[in-house]
Amino acid sequence: MFDNLEVLDTITLNFSQQGLFMLNITIAFIMFGVALDIRLSQFKELLKRPKPAIIGIISQWILLPALTYLLIVIIQPSAAVALGMLLVASCPGGNISNFISSLAKANVALSVSMTAFSTLACIVLTPLNFAFWGGLYAASSPLLVPITIDPVEMIKTVAILLGLPVLLGMTFAWKFPNTTKRILKGVRIASMFIFMGFVVGAFAANYDHFLNYISYIFIIVLLHNGIALLGGYNFARIFKLNQNNRRTIGIETGIQNSGLGLALIFNPNIFDQSLNLGGMAFIAAWWGIWHILSGMTIAWWWNRKPIRLD
Numbered sequence: 001m002f003d004n005l006e007v008l009d010t011i012t013l014n015f016s017q018q019g020l021f022m023l024n025i026t027i028a029f030i031m032f033g034v035a036l037d038i039r040l041s042q043f044k045e046l047l048k049r050p051k052p053a054i055i056g057i058i059s060q061w062i063l064l065p066a067l068t069y070l071l072i073v074i075i076q077p078s079a080a081v082a083l084g085m086l087l088v089a090s091c092p093g094g095n096i097s098n099f100i101s102s103l104a105k106a107n108v109a110l111s112v113s114m115t116a117f118s119t120l121a122c123i124v125l126t127p128l129n130f131a132f133w134g135g136l137y138a139a140s141s142p143l144l145v146p147i148t149i150d151p152v153e154m155i156k157t158v159a160i161l162l163g164l165p166v167l168l169g170m171t172f173a174w175k176f177p178n179t180t181k182r183i184l185k186g187v188r189i190a191s192m193f194i195f196m197g198f199v200v201g202a203f204a205a206n207y208d209h210f211l212n213y214i215s216y217i218f219i220i221v222l223l224h225n226g227i228a229l230l231g232g233y234n235f236a237r238i239f240k241l242n243q244n245n246r247r248t249i250g251i252e253t254g255i256q257n258s259g260l261g262l263a264l265i266f267n268p269n270i271f272d273q274s275l276n277l278g279g280m281a282f283i284a285a286w287w288g289i290w291h292i293l294s295g296m297t298i299a300w301w302w303n304r305k306p307i308r309l310d
Contacts, residue, residue: 023266026198027259028165033187034095035169036180038116055239056114056249059232061125064253065089065133067231068224072137077220080276083134084283085224087261090129092122094255094291096192103299105307106247114252123163127154154270161263195259199288217282221290229254229298243307255295258287
């Protein structure tokens with residue numbers, strides 16, 4: 001079904017160094033906004049009520065990559081598309097997950113705590129997760145052009161791209177708490193629209209490729225994101241967490257920071273830009289739009305459903 005995606009892998013996307021710079025600035029702004037709402041007390045909350053947080057962290061960092069690998073084995077997409085799926089699954093939670101959790105009547109405190117943890121932990125976990133699952137896929141795929149990833153280089157890049165804005169955001173919130181309260185909502189909304197605008201602009205610059213392959217990419221991301229949302233929710237259900245915690249873990253597992261994935265894909269210090277990476281970029285870019293649509297839809301649905309005390 002996805003044989004045509006082999007051609008997509010060979011496509012060189014119209015994406016300049018200036019575009020990469022703007023993407024990095026966008027991601028930094030998004031993470032600065034996320035960090036404005038991170039407090040040390042959130043980590044204390046994780047320690048006081050560890051069970052939901054531990055289950056959520058396992059769902060996000062172990063279950064999702066494993067389910068992604070299983071989906072790849074089943075649908076057999078092209079090599080670059082498969083690696084794009086694995087990279088998205090290795091990224092931390094998306095910046096709008098807390099907002100979606102609040103709309104869905106989920107456990108917002110758990111959502112914020114998980115976001116705080118994943119934002120800091122991804123500096124190490126994103127490179128290691130991708131190196132493990134990407135290496136596992138490469139070993140089982142004889143058609144794959146070898147892609148060598150230096151985890152140390154990726155750790156350095158993620159630390160600069162995410163670590164510095166997060167440090168600045170937390171420092172700003174600590175020094176100027178009243179100002180932070182006033183600007184927090186606006187920064188979050190602005191960051192969401194700025195990223196969506198960037199992705200739409202990137203698609204517009206590659207309009208012909210987008211029209212030719214969006215039907216395939218749409219189906220793959222729909223399946224991938226659906227498995228993430230349902231997998232996280234039902235994983236929490238297995239451990240008998242209450243419904244608002246299940247909703248939170250489903251959302252945190254299904255909302256991924258695909259913008260970070262895009263920034264890594266187009267970074268020449270991590271991926272050789274002469275390789276066929278078109279499929280990776282399309283997956284990460286479309287995920288960035290789709291998870292907002294799916295997240296808002298499921299939040300609207302859950303908002304209409306009362307929380308059952310089970």
